[in-house]
Amino acid sequence: MELLIASAVGVLTAAGIYLVLRLRTFPVIIGTSLLSYAVNVFLFASGRLAMDAPPVLRDGAERYTDPLPQALVLTAIVISFGMTAVVVMIALGSWLSSDDDRVERPALTEDDTNAPSVTEGGAR
Amino acid sequence: MSHWIITPIVLPALLAAILVLMVREHLVVQRALSMAGTLAITAIAIGMFWQASDGTITLYQLGNWPAPFGIVLVADRLSTLMVLLTALLAPLVLLYAMGSGWDGRGRHFHPLFQFQLMGILGAFLTGDAFNLFVFFEVLLIASYGLMIHAGGKDRLRAGTQYVLYNLLGSTLFLFALGTIYAQTGTLNMADLAGRVAELDAGASAGIRVAAVLLLMVFAIKAAVLPLHFWLPDSYAYAPAPVAALFAIMTKVGAYGIIRVYTLVFPLDLEITQGLFDVWLMPAALLTLALGMIGVLGARRIDRLVAFSVIGSMGLLLSAVSVFTPDGIAAALYYAIHSTFATAALFLLVDQIRDRRGAAGPLLVHAQPIEGGALLAGMFFVAAIAMTGLPPLSGFLGKLLILDAAGSSPLVWWVWTVVLTGSLVAVVGFSRAGSLVFWKAHQEGPDIEPIDCETAPEVEDDTAQPGSTRGPLVPRPVLPMIAIGGLIAMLVALTVFAGPVNRTLSATAAQLFSPEPYIELVLTTPGKQIKDDPHAGEDDHGGEAAADAGEDH
Numbered sequence: 001m002e003l004l005i006a007s008a009v010g011v012l013t014a015a016g017i018y019l020v021l022r023l024r025t026f027p028v029i030i031g032t033s034l035l036s037y038a039v040n041v042f043l044f045a046s047g048r049l050a051m052d053a054p055p056v057l058r059d060g061a062e063r064y065t066d067p068l069p070q071a072l073v074l075t076a077i078v079i080s081f082g083m084t085a086v087v088v089m090i091a092l093g094s095w096l097s098s099d100d101d102r103v104e105r106p107a108l109t110e111d112d113t114n115a116p117s118v119t120e121g122g123a124r
Numbered sequence: 125m126s127h128w129i130i131t132p133i134v135l136p137a138l139l140a141a142i143l144v145l146m147v148r149e150h151l152v153v154q155r156a157l158s159m160a161g162t163l164a165i166t167a168i169a170i171g172m173f174w175q176a177s178d179g180t181i182t183l184y185q186l187g188n189w190p191a192p193f194g195i196v197l198v199a200d201r202l203s204t205l206m207v208l209l210t211a212l213l214a215p216l217v218l219l220y221a222m223g224s225g226w227d228g229r230g231r232h233f234h235p236l237f238q239f240q241l242m243g244i245l246g247a248f249l250t251g252d253a254f255n256l257f258v259f260f261e262v263l264l265i266a267s268y269g270l271m272i273h274a275g276g277k278d279r280l281r282a283g284t285q286y287v288l289y290n291l292l293g294s295t296l297f298l299f300a301l302g303t304i305y306a307q308t309g310t311l312n313m314a315d316l317a318g319r320v321a322e323l324d325a326g327a328s329a330g331i332r333v334a335a336v337l338l339l340m341v342f343a344i345k346a347a348v349l350p351l352h353f354w355l356p357d358s359y360a361y362a363p364a365p366v367a368a369l370f371a372i373m374t375k376v377g378a379y380g381i382i383r384v385y386t387l388v389f390p391l392d393l394e395i396t397q398g399l400f401d402v403w404l405m406p407a408a409l410l411t412l413a414l415g416m417i418g419v420l421g422a423r424r425i426d427r428l429v430a431f432s433v434i435g436s437m438g439l440l441l442s443a444v445s446v447f448t449p450d451g452i453a454a455a456l457y458y459a460i461h462s463t464f465a466t467a468a469l470f471l472l473v474d475q476i477r478d479r480r481g482a483a484g485p486l487l488v489h490a491q492p493i494e495g496g497a498l499l500a501g502m503f504f505v506a507a508i509a510m511t512g513l514p515p516l517s518g519f520l521g522k523l524l525i526l527d528a529a530g531s532s533p534l535v536w537w538v539w540t541v542v543l544t545g546s547l548v549a550v551v552g553f554s555r556a557g558s559l560v561f562w563k564a565h566q567e568g569p570d571i572e573p574i575d576c577e578t579a580p581e582v583e584d585d586t587a588q589p590g591s592t593r594g595p596l597v598p599r600p601v602l603p604m605i606a607i608g609g610l611i612a613m614l615v616a617l618t619v620f621a622g623p624v625n626r627t628l629s630a631t632a633a634q635l636f637s638p639e640p641y642i643e644l645v646l647t648t649p650g651k652q653i654k655d656d657p658h659a660g661e662d663d664h665g666g667e668a669a670a671d672a673g674e675d676h
Contacts (some may be wrong), residue, residue, distance in 0.1 A: 039298040046306035050587045060401060069305065072254060076298055079261045083294070086268050087287045093272070094280035101539065103285060 002022040005045050013040035025101045031082065036080035043073045129173075129199050131168050132207060132245040138163040140238035148232070155222050163213045165241065165359040166480030166615050169204070169211035176204040179634060180288070181644050183251075190249075190650030192315045195617035198251035200641060201631040202456075206248040206379050209460055210372050213467055214241055216609045220471050221365035223602020224478075227364070229274035236273070239266035240369065252646055253304065253311040253388075255362065256380070257297050260345075260401040264290050269375065270366040271358060282361035283305055289354035293344040300337035307331045315644035316388045317638060320395075328395045334398055335389045339404070342384070345377025347437050350406070356418065359430035360485075361363040364474030367430075368467035374437050375459050381444060382452060386635040388641075391447050404445040405534055409541045416545040419552035424485040425476060429469045432510050435545060441483050442542070445526040446532045452632040454524035457625060461517040461617055465509040468610035472503050476560060476604060487559050502607055507553040509614050512546050517617040522546065 012034050019031025047066030055067040095101045139161040149152040176180065178200055184197040199207075205652065217236065220226075227233035243263025250256050268290075272283040305311055305328040308319040323331055328634065340351065347355040355374075359367045381404075389396045415435025422428035440462065443455035476499065483490030493499060505516070510517035529538040617624060634641075 018286075028288055032288065035292070035295045036298075039295050039302065042299060043305075046302040046304075046497070061169070066480065068311075071306070072311075073201045073646070075254070079258070079294070080291075082265065083261070083291055085286075086265060087284070087291060090268065090272055090280060091284050092289055093275070094277075094284045097277045097280050103288060119645075 001049055005041060007051060009042045011037050012041070023103045025095060025103055027092060028103055029087055032087070033080075033084055036076070036084070040076055040080075040082070043069050043076060044068075045100050061067065126182070127184070128168065128172065128395065129182055129197050129249060130186075130213070132172075133197075133242055133249065134163050134239040135165060136167075136242040136245070139297065140235040140242070143238065144232060144235040148235075151228055151398065154234040155227065158237060159215065159218055159222070161238065162211075162241070165245070166215055169208045172199055173204040173208040175199070176201050179630065180410060181634075181641055183194065183579040183644050183648050185648065185650050186650040191645045191648065192310055192312050194650060195255045196251040196312065196314075196645055197249045198314075198641065198645060199249060201634050202379070202383065202625075203248050205456065205627075205631060206375070207245055209375070210241065210244050210248070213372055213463060213610075214614065216606045216613075217365045217368045217467060217471075219609070220368065220606035221605050223600045223606060224364070224474065225600075226274070226363050226365050232253065232269065233273055236266045236269040237369070240270060241264075242266075244372055244376060249377060251313050251315055252382075253316065254301055257294070257301060258499075259293060259406040260376075261298065261375070263376070264294070267366075270369070271362050272361050273366060275531065276361075279361045282357040286354055286358040289344070293341055296337060296344070297341040297422050300334050300341055302332035303330055303337060307334060312645070313384070313387050314638075314642040315391075317642050318646075321393065323395070325394050332395050335399065335441060338384060339381065339399065341378035342377045343404075343407070345380065346374050347377070347411070347434050348441060349407050349414060349438075350432050352411060352414070355434055356427055356430040359433060359470070360424065360426040364470050364477075367426075367470040371433070371466035371470070374433065375440075377500075378437070378440055378444060378455070378459060381441070382455070382635065385447075386452075387638050390638075400447050401533065405442060405532065405538075407535075408438050408445055409537060410438070411435070412442060412512035412545050414438070414539055416548040416552070420555075422552070422556075423487050425556050425560065426470075426473050426485045426488070427485055428552065429466070429473050432469070432553075433462075433466050433571055435549060436466065436510070439522070439542060439545070442467055442538055443528055446528050446538075448505060448528060448531050448666050449629065449632040449636050450531070451525075451553045451609040451626065452527040452635060453628040454521065456628045456631060457517075457523035457617075457621075459523055459613065460624070461509070461521045463519060464610050464613045464617070465506060468502070468506040468607055468614070471511055471607045471610070472499065472506055475499055476503070480560070487556055489559070489563060489595070493561065496561055500557070502604075503557055505611055505614075506607075507557060509611075511549040511553055513550065515618065517614050517621065520618060520621050576628055 007059055013111060016031045016033075016035035016038060019034065022028060022031070027056045047069035050065040053063045053065040054061060055065050057064050091101070139157060143154050147157065172182075181198060181200040184199075185191065185198070186195045188194070221233065221237070222344070240263055243259050243261075243266055246258055246259035247263060250259055268283065268287050271286055272280055280493060294636050301311060304316065307323065310316055310318055310319060344351045344354075350355055359370060362370060385391065385396070385400070391397075391400060412435050415431050415433070418431025418434060419428055422431055436458070440455050443451050446453075476493065477485045479493045479499070480490050481495075494520060509516040509518045525540060526542060529535050532538060590657040596627060
């Protein structure tokens with residue numbers, strides 16, 4: 001169980017980082033999603049792994065699992081879901097307005113000042 | 125239990141909901157409500173600051189749950205100081221947004237502004253590490269909206285970068301919190317302080333990782349050198365009032381470092397040895413150097429100011445990483461100063477960008493700016509403040525930092541980098557200022573632009589549409605009042621440097637003896653848990669549940 005969880009977190013993180021480094025919005029967003037899955041599983045494991053145990057302490061319960069990480073994961077899932085939705089919208093807007101899905105800034109904005117599209121008048 | 129502490133969080137949250145749900149089509153009503161709410165927060169912040177100014181620490185238990193189980197808000201000197209700083213900045217920025225019409229250039233400026241305030245104030249007030257994460261996310265998600273307010277190609281691209289960078293930062297924050305929880309079993313900061321100190325020094329690998337991860341998270345927010353890449357583009361392309369409000373956002377990172385590393389991971393612990401003097405100090409000095417080089421090399425005035433923000437954060441964090449009460453007090457003084465100076469500069473840059481027509485923010489020759497005298501004077505004052513020349517508060521802050529650095533082993537490095545950096549910044553700012561305001565009057569073909577050979581052609585091509593804008597458009601006065609207000613804050617900070625510095629020294633002293641804080645948080649009794657099955661319901665409804673849970 002420990003091995004499974006640990007390797008799942010590791011593989012998800014590695015894949016996420018790889019995708020984030022691709023610098024195109026779609027892979028990067030998938031990469032951040034994978035990273036957020038990894039961190040969610042990691043948060044679960046931070047309360048120690050206990051199988052088939054209730055997440056509450058009550059009279060007569062022999063063993064229980066820590067309920068707090070579950071609440072944390074729930075919060076983290078909601079937040080990362082919302083953040084992913086926002087970044088998809090912003091990236092979509094960026095792609096539609098510049099016809100380009102690269103994350104990094106093209107070199108022209110500041111060095112290549114004779115390109116007509118650079119004048120900042122339109123962007124204000 | 126007084127509910128005042130939570131009002132800076134609840135008020136903007138409710139106001140934002142009202143703004144977005146009920147009056148979304150009425151800009152005037154939005155402006156009035158938003159301003160009224162922000163001024164109310166300012167009043168509350170002054171009250172809270174007054175209450176904490178004799179050293180009392182006030183605790184607020186959400187839902188009346190006692191500390192390690194429920195979330196607490198704590199108002200001590202540092203928190204109330206940062207809340208007051210935000211609450212003084214916000215109305216001026218809002219005034220500028222209204223006066224310049226920025227709030228009408230896109231939708232939902234005012235609700236997002238209020239949510240942003242809620243997140244910032246909450247981050248300053250909370251006493252719980254996970255709650256700090258939640259408030260970070262609140263302020264971030266609002267800042268994403270504000271960042272791309274009014275749209276535009278460059279802004280959207282900068283916004284995408286900003287969001288993605290911060291998403292990675294949030295993930296890192298969660299990894300840090302998970303590690304801390306796995307090692308200690310708690311996320312309440314006061315409780316953590318006790319448990320971290322009790323950890324077995326032999327088995328401290330996990331908590332060391334957590335301490336470094338957390339430092340990295342705050343370093344991202346504070347734009348420390350290897351993690352600063354998000355800042356120049358975001359600040360340069362963000363709408364001006366938003367960039368001015370973001371001046372407080374880098375300070376959230378600095379606040380996080382100061383709070384967590386005085387309370388949870390104090391530097392006399394074995395696990396945090398070397399974290400600040402070996403790692404953060406050189407990183408901060410490099411950040412300062414990079415910021416100043418950026419100021420010198422920038423070809424756009426908005427990027428110039430953005431780099432000066434990086435430089436000022438480097439200076440601030442080099443004072444923090446001395447990590448003595450003097451160092452923290454100096455850092456706090458400089459934080460107040462640089463917040464107002466940065467905000468004033470970003471607003472000035474927007475005015476300049478607006479009035480220069482097609483040349484916009486580019487540092488090239490262009491037609492003279494109409495009404496330039498007042499603007500130039502203000503830019504001059506703000507640049508003096510930012511570069512730390514006498515007589516304004518930047519100089520005093522820098523002096524305090526240089527003085528405090530005496531106890532650091534790297535003192536000569538600090539002195540060298542800070543003083544050289546100041547010189548470079550002075551050169552950079554005077555180059556920009558003279559190019560924009562002064563040399564504009566010496567038009568003629570024999571004057572070569574300093575920085576860029578291709579610029580004259582650009583200017584000739586694009587100056588025509590710019591000059592047809594008509595120079596006689598009456599300029600609104602509100603933006604200038606807002607900028608004047610920010611500069612007045614700087615002057616006030618200079619004039620009242622003595623009392624301010626005494627307050628900040630007391631703040632730093634309180635930070636370095638956290639026992640009363642810890643004792644107050646952990647020993648205050650909450651509600652009695654009765655024996656009925658519903659009493660044990662969890663409290664993760666957050667603030668909303670607070671009032672309801674009050675009378676149980």
